[in-house]
Amino acid sequence: MRCWAAAALASCTQDTPQDAASASSPASPSAAPADNADNADQAASEPTEEPALPAEPAPEAVRDAFATLQATLNDTCTPGAGDCAYFLGRVTQELTELDEAMRADPKGPGHFKQPLADMRTLFTKLGTDRSTPHLEKHFSAIVTTRDGINTWMQDPPDDYR
Known part of the structure; x- marks a missing residue:
């Protein structure tokens, strides 16, 4: 049983x-x-x-990183009005991820000379302070960098859209 x-x-x-x-x-x-x-x-x-894993996760592909930056193109905020924390934080983060992806791309950073230079200039201005008042202070530089990179990324022969 x-x-x-x-x-x-x-x-x-x-x-x-x-x-x-x-x-x-x-x-x-x-x-x-x-x-x-x-x-x-x-x-x-x-x-x-176990497969050998890199010390840090690999950066996103340039096209993917650019797509997330492009998603911010129609967004904006009014500095001082209290609606910029999310927007400026997001654009700054998207630019950081695009910078990392460009540096890791097989074409090499030389292929992305202009956008990397523009982001380096912006990141030098921003330093390590990512507080909302500091980002609002640099609103024009952040948005101008985003828009300039958008234009560069859509130029032939390597349209990244």
Whole structure:
């Protein structure tokens, strides 16, 4: 007699020790205990090579990074009105990610000389301060950099739209 709930039924004394073990610890219906041991032995004997991962995640592809920057083109805010925190933070973040993608692109940073120079100029002005008042102070530089890069990225022969 097989008993799946040994604790609840008092008449489970006819189970074999293996049946009792199966009843107290559920196993998958398709794997017998011997199969599980064989699988564990096989897994232990296989080499466990982990793929080499870069120290940091790889930057986005330039086209993808540019697409997210382009999504900000119709957005704006009014400095001092309290509606700029999200917008300026987002544009600055999108420019940072585009900068990283351009530097990692197989074409090399020389291919993106002008936009990288424009972003370097902007990032030098901004420094490390990403507070809303500081970004609002540099509103024109942020938006001008975004718009200039948009124009450059759509010029032939490498239209990144």
